[in-house]
Amino acid sequence: MSAVTAPPAVDLPAEPRVNYLNSTYGLKSWLLTRDHKRIALLYLASVTVFFFLRGLFAVLIRLELLTPAGDLVQSETYNKLFTMHGVVMVFFFLIPAIPAVLGNFLIPMMIGAKDLAFPRLNLLSWYIYVGGGLFTLWSIVHGGVDTGWTFYTPYSTTYSNSHVIVTAVGIFITGFSSILTGLNFIVTIHTMRAPGLTWFRLPLFVWSHYATSLIMVLGTPVIAVTILMVGVERLFHLGIFDPRLGGDPILFQHLFWFYSHPAVYIMVLPAMGVVSELVTTFSRKNIFGYKFVAFSSMAIAVLSFLVWGHHMFVSGQSVYAGLIFSILSFLVAIPSAVKVFNWTATMYKGSISYRTPMLYAFGFIGLFTIGGLTGMFLAAIGLDVHVHDTYFIVAHFHYIMVGGTIMAYMGGIHYWWPKISGKLYPEGWARFSALVIFVGFNLTFFPQFILGYLGMPRRYHAYPEEFQVLNVMSSAGASILGVGYVVPLIYLIWSMRYGKAASANPWGSTGLEWDTPSPPPTENFAVTPVVTGDPYQYSPEEVEVVG
Amino acid sequence: MADTAASAAPTGHAGSRDLQHHFDSLEQQRDASSLGMWVFLVTEILFFGGLFLAYTVYRSRYPVAFAEASRHLDITLGTFNTAVLIISSLTMALAVYSAALGRRKAIILFLLATMALGGTFLGVKAVEYTHKFHDHLVPGAGFRFPGPDARPAEIFFSLYFTMTGLHAAHMIIGIGLLTVLVLQARKGRYGPGYYTPVEVSGLYWHFVDIVWIFLFPLLYLIGRHLH
Numbered sequence: 001m002s003a004v005t006a007p008p009a010v011d012l013p014a015e016p017r018v019n020y021l022n023s024t025y026g027l028k029s030w031l032l033t034r035d036h037k038r039i040a041l042l043y044l045a046s047v048t049v050f051f052f053l054r055g056l057f058a059v060l061i062r063l064e065l066l067t068p069a070g071d072l073v074q075s076e077t078y079n080k081l082f083t084m085h086g087v088v089m090v091f092f093f094l095i096p097a098i099p100a101v102l103g104n105f106l107i108p109m110m111i112g113a114k115d116l117a118f119p120r121l122n123l124l125s126w127y128i129y130v131g132g133g134l135f136t137l138w139s140i141v142h143g144g145v146d147t148g149w150t151f152y153t154p155y156s157t158t159y160s161n162s163h164v165i166v167t168a169v170g171i172f173i174t175g176f177s178s179i180l181t182g183l184n185f186i187v188t189i190h191t192m193r194a195p196g197l198t199w200f201r202l203p204l205f206v207w208s209h210y211a212t213s214l215i216m217v218l219g220t221p222v223i224a225v226t227i228l229m230v231g232v233e234r235l236f237h238l239g240i241f242d243p244r245l246g247g248d249p250i251l252f253q254h255l256f257w258f259y260s261h262p263a264v265y266i267m268v269l270p271a272m273g274v275v276s277e278l279v280t281t282f283s284r285k286n287i288f289g290y291k292f293v294a295f296s297s298m299a300i301a302v303l304s305f306l307v308w309g310h311h312m313f314v315s316g317q318s319v320y321a322g323l324i325f326s327i328l329s330f331l332v333a334i335p336s337a338v339k340v341f342n343w344t345a346t347m348y349k350g351s352i353s354y355r356t357p358m359l360y361a362f363g364f365i366g367l368f369t370i371g372g373l374t375g376m377f378l379a380a381i382g383l384d385v386h387v388h389d390t391y392f393i394v395a396h397f398h399y400i401m402v403g404g405t406i407m408a409y410m411g412g413i414h415y416w417w418p419k420i421s422g423k424l425y426p427e428g429w430a431r432f433s434a435l436v437i438f439v440g441f442n443l444t445f446f447p448q449f450i451l452g453y454l455g456m457p458r459r460y461h462a463y464p465e466e467f468q469v470l471n472v473m474s475s476a477g478a479s480i481l482g483v484g485y486v487v488p489l490i491y492l493i494w495s496m497r498y499g500k501a502a503s504a505n506p507w508g509s510t511g512l513e514w515d516t517p518s519p520p521p522t523e524n525f526a527v528t529p530v531v532t533g534d535p536y537q538y539s540p541e542e543v544e545v546v547g
Numbered sequence: 548m549a550d551t552a553a554s555a556a557p558t559g560h561a562g563s564r565d566l567q568h569h570f571d572s573l574e575q576q577r578d579a580s581s582l583g584m585w586v587f588l589v590t591e592i593l594f595f596g597g598l599f600l601a602y603t604v605y606r607s608r609y610p611v612a613f614a615e616a617s618r619h620l621d622i623t624l625g626t627f628n629t630a631v632l633i634i635s636s637l638t639m640a641l642a643v644y645s646a647a648l649g650r651r652k653a654i655i656l657f658l659l660a661t662m663a664l665g666g667t668f669l670g671v672k673a674v675e676y677t678h679k680f681h682d683h684l685v686p687g688a689g690f691r692f693p694g695p696d697a698r699p700a701e702i703f704f705s706l707y708f709t710m711t712g713l714h715a716a717h718m719i720i721g722i723g724l725l726t727v728l729v730l731q732a733r734k735g736r737y738g739p740g741y742y743t744p745v746e747v748s749g750l751y752w753h754f755v756d757i758v759w760i761f762l763f764p765l766l767y768l769i770g771r772h773l774h
Contacts, residue, residue, distance in 0.1 A: 225597035
């Protein structure tokens with residue numbers, strides 16, 4: 001924001017400036033910190049651990065699927081591999097990744113606040129996350145769980161011999177970290193905005209996190225109580241979901257998807273917020289249709305709660321319910337398309353620079369569009385019945401989750417890395433790995449669309465021989481993708497020590513977070529800034545003709 | 548607020564000591580705390596909402612069995628407990644009122660009364676649970692229920708124990724919160740300038756009471772007259 005009355009950010013390389021990283025030292029100063037920026041880094045470290053852990057499961061899955069025969073692992077082991085892959089990825093990476101790392105770091109800075117409204121709750125949420133993670137790790141070490149990440153009853157409550165309870169407890173606990181983060185964001189955005197920062201001057205990153213927080217706060221308690229019911233049913237042999245005891249297993253699916261479909265938008269809405277920031281900065285253009293983009297986030301949040309039944313088209317829900325859910329699912333395409341069109345319109349005639357974050361933004365827009373459009377296929381009941389439980393579904397949600405969320409997460413990490421670390425990452429390596437990730441991703445998952453369309457079911461460790469070529473392509477792509485993820489890990493850690501020092505605003509962005517030094521001081525702003533203009537001020541202002 | 552000056556609690560220093568560093572003003576801090584509690588209560592509604600949904604589904608599927616099962620609950624104790632909780636909401640409200648006026652002794656008195664009423668509720672609940680245990684109405688291997696509706700009745704009691712158990716857990720947390728408030732109030736922490744913790748704990752307490760106001764008719768009252 002150009003028109004703010006904050007002290008000008010001047011870098012003084014001669015003498016080391018006190019910032020949030022060097023103000024205090026020692027393990028205790030990190031583990032007991034209440035600074036949102038340090039908590040964001042704690043989250044960054046822990047989600048990275050889980051990210052590479054799930055990568056390990058993915059490697060084993062893709063190795064098994066290299067050959068048609070089930071030769072590397074037993075089918076029971078394979079069940080556990082894809083379950084743990086899903087559980088770790090969904091609950092311990094995708095849901096917390098962007099909100100808890102980038103949101104935590106940036107929201108107070110973007111709204112000109114010193115911290116989130118509840119710093120202690122923020123730290124507590126990290127400990128809860130780690131606690132839930134430890135339960136899940138315990139179950140992995142002791143043999144894992146084999147129910148699929150969906151924990152469908154009555155298999156999960158009655159028949160499975162794996163560590164369902166421990167994993168469920170882990171997810172139950174982690175859910176509360178998500179609730180606390182969402183609560184903290186909502187209260188912070190409502191009550192802590194700097195003077196002059198009206199709702200329609202908020203960066204779109206903040207809007208999308210507000211919408212995300214609403215889903216976190218409204219959806220997560222439902223999965224918590226559902227897991228609680230699964231837990232008591234399994235422990236005490238009750239019959240809440242067990243048909244032999246008069247219970248209804250479909251009720252579990254309703255409750256599960258009432259959270260777990262909106263959870264998809266917990267994963268992708270923050271990513272959309274990141275992309276809005278990247279597209280404007282690197283096109284040197286104001287966002288096209290600010291209010292449309294802002295409200296499309298809210299529209300997605302509202303619609304997300306009305307479409308869960310499209311996961312249950314073949315579960316025996318009534319045809320009429322299926323019809324309604326199908327129509328409502330199609331509606332989600334509208335706000336999603338508004339965003340894609342508006343980003344495209346923002347880039348139109350912009351002076352685009354092909355820096356690494358922008359490459360990721362391009363990746364996001366293209367891959368999210370493919371993922372979204374194939375989602376439309378799946379919202380159509382007739383087609384969904386055909387491809388249900390096939391690799392088509394697997395490919396579809398990986399295009400959203402990996403092609404969408406992780407692309408944006410990587411883009412965001414690169415974009416704000418100078419602010420977070422005070423150092424520049426090596427641009428050449430970063431562009432290289434962005435391209436590797438894009439190529440590897442498509443090679444991994446595009447063949448899976450074809451596999452699914454041809455009828456290869458998901459969750460099997462063996463398959464007919466005619467599917468081998470496409471599976472080998474997919475496994476080859478996965479190894480390329482793996483390289484693409486390891487390279488940034490190396491050079492980002494390298495840059496923390498050896499990278500060139502970053503100026504306060506290396507991208508020439510107009511966001512408020514760039515108005516403070518890199519890395520920022522603990523209190524973010526020496527003086528609470530007063531905001532007098534819009535968040536995106538790249539294009540020349542329209543000259544008002546007076547008189 | 549007229550008798551602020553007469554109150555024993557020192558309030559003049561509230562401004563600096565109670566303001567956390569990241570807020571600009573006490574008013575902002577109070578708004579944040581209050582909104583935070585309201586948002587938290589929304590999550591609580593949805594948390595209980597899953598159980599209420601399960602209750603609704605099974606009640607409509609097994610209306611006769613649920614009515615039959617609900618007749619095994621003790622309506623006298625249930626009514627008594629409802630009255631106890633309503634009175635505890637009154638004492639909680641009076642505690643918040645006293646805090647706003649800075650009447651330290653009154654705050655402590657009303658908080659202790661609220662805790663005592665909450666304890667009474669839990670005690671009565673424990674008696675009810677014991678009766679159910681003796682009557683073999685606790686779901687699981689030992690469950691015995693006469694007639695053809697044993698399975699749905701077991702679901703009723705599964706929901707009964709889960710819902711009232713979860714409610715009781717919230718009561719225990721509430722009593723814990725009030726204990727902290729009493730200790731702080733003894734030190735004279737609360738006065739007209741700063742009583743946000745009392746206020747938001749009050750919101751929580753009222754919410755837990757309201758949950759019971761829904762649980763009581765759903766579990767004890769509806770369908771008792773059915774045959």
